[in-house]
Amino acid sequence: MERTLVMIKPDGVQRNLIGKVISIFEEKGLRVVALKKVKLSKEQAKQFYVVHKERPFFESLTDYMSSGPVVAMVLEGEQAIKRVREIMGATDPKEAQEGTIRKLFAIDKEKNTVHGSDSPESAAKEIPFFFSEYELL
Ligand code: ATP
């Protein structure tokens, strides 16, 4: 069984989509093993997205990600990392497939409602960013 870190981004929390997004993952058989609502500081957002620090959208992305609360969760299932990425859809909602979370809900390619770890290495860093061992049930 694999675990992955998912975040409902500020646009999703702000538009009251927490329940809908979690339902979609649960309906696809993923299990919530940890869950919390937090507001990232600008510094924490920069740390979380440090791999993108040279990208032109880094300032805007980290301003946005620290602009309001997010919901972080750890989801578990067979091939959870890959399946979560498929269920989320492409980064840009214009390119996302029908039925994906980003096609359904994303505003644009920055305010795209959800994050999911992109590899086992990313998940191994992102899960402890939000959760300690005793919170992973
Ligand atoms: P995430 O890492 O959030 O799950 P992703 O893996 O689909 O999304 P990345 O390429 O890792 O996409 O980009 C991280 C985030 O940065 C995107 O989800 C989006 O919020 C933002 N982003 C990516 N590309 C752009 C862009 N060209 N312009 C504005 N924001 C962008």
Ligand code: MG
């Ligand atoms: Mg990514």
